[in-house]
Amino acid sequence: MRDIQNIVILTGAGVSAESGIPTFRSKSGVTHWDVYENNLVPKSYRVEDVCTPEALARDPALVHRFYDGRRAALGGVAPNAAHAALARLDAAWPGELLIVTQNVDDLHERAGARRVLHMHGELPSALCAACGAREDWTGSLPPGSVCGTCGAAALRPDIVFFGEMPYAMERIEAALAKCDLFVSIGTSGAVYPAAGFVQTAGWHGARTLEMNLDPSMGSVFFEETRIGAAGVLVPDWVEEVLAV
Numbered sequence: 001m002r003d004i005q006n007i008v009i010l011t012g013a014g015v016s017a018e019s020g021i022p023t024f025r026s027k028s029g030v031t032h033w034d035v036y037e038n039n040l041v042p043k044s045y046r047v048e049d050v051c052t053p054e055a056l057a058r059d060p061a062l063v064h065r066f067y068d069g070r071r072a073a074l075g076g077v078a079p080n081a082a083h084a085a086l087a088r089l090d091a092a093w094p095g096e097l098l099i100v101t102q103n104v105d106d107l108h109e110r111a112g113a114r115r116v117l118h119m120h121g122e123l124p125s126a127l128c129a130a131c132g133a134r135e136d137w138t139g140s141l142p143p144g145s146v147c148g149t150c151g152a153a154a155l156r157p158d159i160v161f162f163g164e165m166p167y168a169m170e171r172i173e174a175a176l177a178k179c180d181l182f183v184s185i186g187t188s189g190a191v192y193p194a195a196g197f198v199q200t201a202g203w204h205g206a207r208t209l210e211m212n213l214d215p216s217m218g219s220v221f222f223e224e225t226r227i228g229a230a231g232v233l234v235p236d237w238v239e240e241v242l243a244v
Contacts, residue, residue, distance in 0.1 A: 006180050007096070007182075007183065008201065009184075010101070010185065016186075018080045021103075053161050060143040064141055070104075079107045083110075084112075099117065100175075104122055120159065120160040125158035127157070129154040166193065176197055176204065181206055182209070184218075185210075185211045202223075209226070211233040213227065
């Protein structure tokens with residue numbers, strides 16, 4: 001670690017699972033919270049019904065309700081030890097550091113991390129389909145909500161659907177090209193382009209580390225793999241990093 005200056009960290013659903021947020025996919029579909037008569041109830045959806053541009057066009061009420069439920073559920077969860085450890089690293093690390101998260105929750109920020117990039121969007125945010133503006137949003141977001149920037153009734157959940165381009169890919173690629181260490185935490189290694197980050201970083205000479213409950217689909221590309229819960233592995237690793 002004495003030779004490490006720049007770090008890129010990729011986090012996935014496994015980081016937030018210990019806070020009580022379900023991992024995105026299950027055998028029954030996409031399991032999250034739905035809003036029913038002002039109460040939150042667990043429900044499963046097919047990816048095709050809630051997570052694609054076609055789904056939004058076909059049934060905007062369903063898609064908006066699905067993300068309303070996910071947004072509302074954030075109030076009942078809190079950052080865990082992994083989020084807290086990464087926030088500590090963010091505050092203490094003197095070199096460059098970028099936490100690229102596939103998660104759309106706000107737990108990294110609530111733990112205190114500041115150098116965070118949400119490549120798949122954010123639940124507490126709305127996106128204008130007309131002008132592209134993004135604005136903070138905490139309550140329900142019914143179809144036809146009006147954009148505060150352009151006035152169009154075109155706000156949608158600020159979520160990157162399947163088939164859409166993740167945010168800030170140029171910035172991410174630039175960070176991967178110059179980092180000395182790439183760390184992947186709680187990811188399946190199944191969803192691209194994030195699954196290819198380890199190869200990009202490694203090709204540019206970075207050391208690579210994976211921390212996961214099980215080896216990811218891309219474990220073969222990592223120099224080191226640590227198996228276990230993020231809430232245990234990440235704090236231990238941060239201690240190692242900051243002790244050097």
